[in-house]
Amino acid sequence: MSELIIRNLHVSIEGKEILKGLNLELRGGETHAIMGPNGTGKSTLAYALMGHPTYEVTEGEVIFDGENILEMGADERSRLGLFLAFQYPVAIPGVTVANFLRTALNARRRADNPDDKGISILEFRKMLKEKMDLLKMDHAFAGRYLNDGFSGGEKKRAEILQMATLKPKIAVLDETDSGLDIDALRIVSEGVNTLSDGDLGVLVITHYQRLLNYIKPQYVHIMFDGRIVESGGPELALRLEADGYDWIREKYEEKVVA
Numbered sequence: 001m002s003e004l005i006i007r008n009l010h011v012s013i014e015g016k017e018i019l020k021g022l023n024l025e026l027r028g029g030e031t032h033a034i035m036g037p038n039g040t041g042k043s044t045l046a047y048a049l050m051g052h053p054t055y056e057v058t059e060g061e062v063i064f065d066g067e068n069i070l071e072m073g074a075d076e077r078s079r080l081g082l083f084l085a086f087q088y089p090v091a092i093p094g095v096t097v098a099n100f101l102r103t104a105l106n107a108r109r110r111a112d113n114p115d116d117k118g119i120s121i122l123e124f125r126k127m128l129k130e131k132m133d134l135l136k137m138d139h140a141f142a143g144r145y146l147n148d149g150f151s152g153g154e155k156k157r158a159e160i161l162q163m164a165t166l167k168p169k170i171a172v173l174d175e176t177d178s179g180l181d182i183d184a185l186r187i188v189s190e191g192v193n194t195l196s197d198g199d200l201g202v203l204v205i206t207h208y209q210r211l212l213n214y215i216k217p218q219y220v221h222i223m224f225d226g227r228i229v230e231s232g233g234p235e236l237a238l239r240l241e242a243d244g245y246d247w248i249r250e251k252y253e254e255k256v257v258a
């Protein structure tokens with residue numbers, strides 16, 4: 001079973017500290033949700049986990065299946081089975097969805113078995129069609145350039161398609177619900193649930209309790225000012241929905257004494 005352990009993580013962007021000692025443990029088969037006000041560092045956590053160069057880790061450690069991944073590049077982390085669905089996916093004109101996924105899948109397979117010859121085109125097409133049907137995506141998508149001209153909802157579906165293809169061990173989904181219409185929200189959530197049925201560990205970042213009606217987390221964490229300040233079960237998300245963040249601010253805002 002996979003395990004992601006984040007200890008005392010401090011991350012700065014251009015010299016400004018955004019994450020200020022974040023702790024989180026997530027295991028395969030578990031679903032965790034992170035909620036928190038805008039600008040508290042949720043996406044920063046996701047990027048830092050993936051090894052984005054703008055996000056400088058100044059302290060702490062991230063252990064994935066016993067290995068400290070902080071020294072690894074993003075591609076190596078991905079090959080190990082860490083997956084990030086971005087809040088704002090980037091377009092890659094010139095690279096089709098199918099080519100991108102096949103290349104990424106083969107890299108993942110070779111990481112698990114250096115002798116792997118790669119998936120055959122026929123086998124890959126069959127698998128891709130199955131996954132696209134699961135997410136109710138038009139098969140024509142496979143031939144389009146990745147995220148190029150995709151609508152907001154299409155980008156999110158394409159991300160989940162990546163996840164379904166790559167079968168990561170731990171997936172971090174940053175606001176996968178934003179921009180999805182009501183049907184798409186359900187379809188994408190069902191896709192995530194189908195994938196998280198087994199050993200997959202999922203960390204969903206969301207602003208809305210609504211998503212958590214579909215993707216049911218066992219653990220909910222509240223992030224504030226670069227730290228996780230409260231952890232609990234799904235009831236925590238319901239409390240936020242009802243009360244907002246004022247009680248969190250009151251409890252955790254650093255009081256500046258004039």
Ligand SMILES: Nc1ncnc2c1ncn2[C@@H]1O[C@H](COP(=O)(O)OP(=O)(O)OP(=O)(O)O)[C@@H](O)[C@H]1O
Pocket residue numbers: 013014018036037038039040041042043044045054087
């Ligand atoms: N590349 C960057 N350059 C400068 N500042 C950045 C950069 N990325 C993030 N920040 C700053 O870091 C802080 C945390 O941003 P982050 O995107 O992690 O917040 P968030 O919790 O994901 O917010 P939201 O709920 O709005 O998505 C913000 O003040 C943001 O402006």
Ligand SMILES: [Mg+2]
Pocket residue numbers: 042043044087174
């Ligand atoms: Mg964000």
